Amino acid sequence: MKRKHYIALGIVAVTGIVVGWKLLSTKDTRSFVYTPTPFKEEKVSEQSVVSKETIKTEEKAPARNVASIPAPKKQKWRKGLDANLKKHLSAIGAKASVKKLGRRTLPSGSKHKEVLHVLVSIDAGKGNISSYEAYVNPESGSILKTWNQTRFENKKPMKLSLKPFRP
């Protein structure tokens, strides 16, 4: 082979090694090693994730055409809040929309904590829209406090059938 062929082969090989390295490296490096004794130091590498269905911190961007605009990333708090609302409200066929009103600092003891102030609006159909304001965790989107709930006249209560329980 001529010299230029060796150079081309070398470039291809290096490229292949780099690409292969990236493909094969794992993102999830959790491992747990612990002994069940009280309050001893543990060799733990723990992430604050809730379940195996970890919310990914990065979305895959859609395939991009020339001059296209990439889809906006959904913030983690919004994904968490939307998921919670969607999961539960499906039981009554209602749909929620969330509007962010701002970021607030609330006094918490002698310190302060950051929260997001949102307006939640839930449409159960036929004009029955319930809305309220909420403070949510700015990381997870979990609802911390709610207020200013809609007051319906003549709302029929949800009835539950319970059975006697003797603990």
Added chain:
Amino acid sequence: MFYGGAFKFTKATVLAVILASTTLLTSCQEALQAPSSNARKDAISGDFYYTGNGLIYENNPIIASGNYNLARPSMGDYVTAKHVTDEPSLETKCSYNSSETSDECFKVLNDTSTTSVLQANNGGWDYGVGTDEFYQINTFYHVNKLLKRFYEALESGNSNIHFSGSNLVPPSSKYGIENTLSFWLAKGLRDPNDFNNILGVENSTLKVYSKCYLDPFNAFYSPSENKVCLGWNDNSSFLYAAQDPSVIYHEMGHVLVKVMMNQRNISYNMPSYHVTPFQSDLGSLFYDEAGAINEGLSDWFSYFITGRTHFGEWALCRFFDASRALTEDDPIHNGMVSKASGERLSYPEYLYYDPNNPDSKSEDVHYAGQIVSHYLTSLTEELKSTCSASHTDAGNMVLGVVNETLAELGDMTGKGSDVFDEFIRGNDVNFGAFFTNLNNQQSYLWGHQVNPPNFRKFFQTLAKNITYHITNKSCIQFTKDKSETLLDEYGLLLFKTYGENKKGVKLTDLGGGVIQKADTTYQDAFNDFFTNCSNTTFIYPIDNYCPLGTNTTVNESNRRNSVLIAKEFLEYPEDRDGVSPAYIVDERSSIEQLLANLLYEGKPVQTSEGSAGVEYNNNNIKISPGEIVGINLNLFNNSNSTMGGVHILANDWDHMRMDDLSSTYVNRVENRNAAKDIANWSPCQIDGWPSVDEGGIPSDGQSPGNCDYITRDNFVIELDGTNNQKYAQDASQPVCLVQHSSENETQWVSQDFHRRSELGLEASQCLNPPGYSGDDFNPNECLVRFLPGADQAVLGKINPQKSWAQTLTDNSETGLTIQQNAVTLLEVNKRIRPGTTFNCRLRARFSNCSDCFEDPDTGEEYADYEMVGERPFKVINFKFTVVD
């Protein structure tokens, strides 16, 4: 059916009633049909040009016609020409004491798709009767009428209290309300670059929709979106909620309650403003006493405007069989109640009373609210007769004390009065005391869950204000004894003192994260400052405020109908034959529906994905790992009188103690890796449980950090200088303890201890893990917890020698169908080993309790901070074993 008058029930009378009912029912049905062709009048061209006049319904068709059997009304026959507004469109500002709202205070729109406001027709409002425009004009007229009357009364009431009221009690209603604009719906004007920076205040514009599509037919008020929806739908297209002015007044009554409750939540000291993080409202659950009070007040607003002691004759009768009276004389009561002594519509007997269906037993805020509306109407009538007051003047007096009461109960600043607000008084740190709703950080929790306005709290505060601002000032003939007698007639004399010398806590920030906490009272706070007690009239500013050192006592000879019961008679019937101690639901679809409803209604339920969920619910009527179950405690009334307003709390409270006050860090990996001293909590012994051998800590004296000492501020988890989470030394803790066995002994321990030593669970495997809770993560709710948003329950009343279930139904042996307000939700970690036993220490009390609100030893009212402890409550040990 509703308007037949009182009869003896002979056969002939029964037959007549049946015939009349049939006729009226037929009439209600016929009224749903399309109107006759001449019902609508065309626009009257020219008559109203440049006058601001238009056609409206002065009253609903029933009242306008005088025909209570009205079948198919020709609606055009009941209109009246009135001055509507000189504004060019159906929107207007509101004025209070020469101050205007920053923007339009309300506007009327047709439906939720309408964006533009109706314009006047050549300076007049001549639109055809029955058109959408007509209903908008009618709605505007009545809303405007109510607001004008409200502000007239508010000016009168506030002027009396701030410039000629008694100086023995600090005023709660906002002085200088023109500066904070909180005489209407007000909010902080926030810096868009820094949301925490308040640049000023502004008013919100209330949108009132006169033809708001709602199916089923209904009406609502949405405070978060500032809108009132007066319902209409095409199933019965002839009927509009906006056709009945009393319904408009009722709905707007909810708006006015909100305004009054939030007037103190904006503070002003030129040029700065403070705005509380939350707004308050009256009523949290589907059924609770605060909600009933709100409904009763709204019913009273109808009487306040019309002078009529019935409301909703037209719209509510036709659709809901639910019009309501405001006096015992009304024919709708059919002789069930009267104004004779001992026969009033009284508390708690009539909490479930539906005058349209007296045999039913329903927990409904509208029914319970009738006690409130009847009392307020009677109060107004008494003031008229006792002091020869006009309807207007008597209404002003009542609204003044209602406003004063709601201002105090809805205060999220924790102060209760501008008198104690150091921000308003120019940062005078000597006034850094909190007297209402615990403090400015916990006020929402206190005001809506821990110590909400129930019948006892509302009427004690109202009675105090009546005594000091009516009896002592504007109507001296309405004596304290007359006031107490009237309250007692309605079963509302639920207190032994008026509680004027409130107890509170003074919090002083000493810097370096140290906050000094000292018990105080109104008088203590003022001992160094008040100078002139010879002048008995309060004049703002507060220099001549002269606090009482004692609480005025009720004259016990006035107590004939209001029965107070000791809390020892409220039982959890673990061993009572024929009574199930609790009821449970763990059927999957029921819990799914309940969670959905709670979220829809605005409760902050957040389940722990991956550790618990309805997918684990197996409908085995047991508590199993992973489930979310509904629990109802079927409490028993072992007294001879009815208990009202039974309130069950499953939220965190101060019932545990840290083993070592120098080891305070939350047990999570960040703190262990940082070698912080990790806290361990042990249960305090309450009512003898748990024993010392089982890990209980006995009485240990009143030092901070001890079991006997109650947290003064309810601060729970804080950050240290390096952002590590640590507990406050008297932090309230989740209610459930776990039975832990080791080396031939059994102890009751914290969930944190058990999850680490027995199960080896990490924080991520706990309920409400750090991924959701962040810095608020508490491992003492790792295994089981009551879901926030579903951690309290209200039982309307319990009859004597009955359980709550037996009060509601005659057959509760096999099961119970109940409303959601009576159920709490328990979340159970899937990783719990079957056979693990828990004891959840819930707390309960009720409104006519003799020793839940006052210290039985001293007779003094409990301070707010006591509500995070055991003394005001009956502690219920809900014990259960998790089974597979």
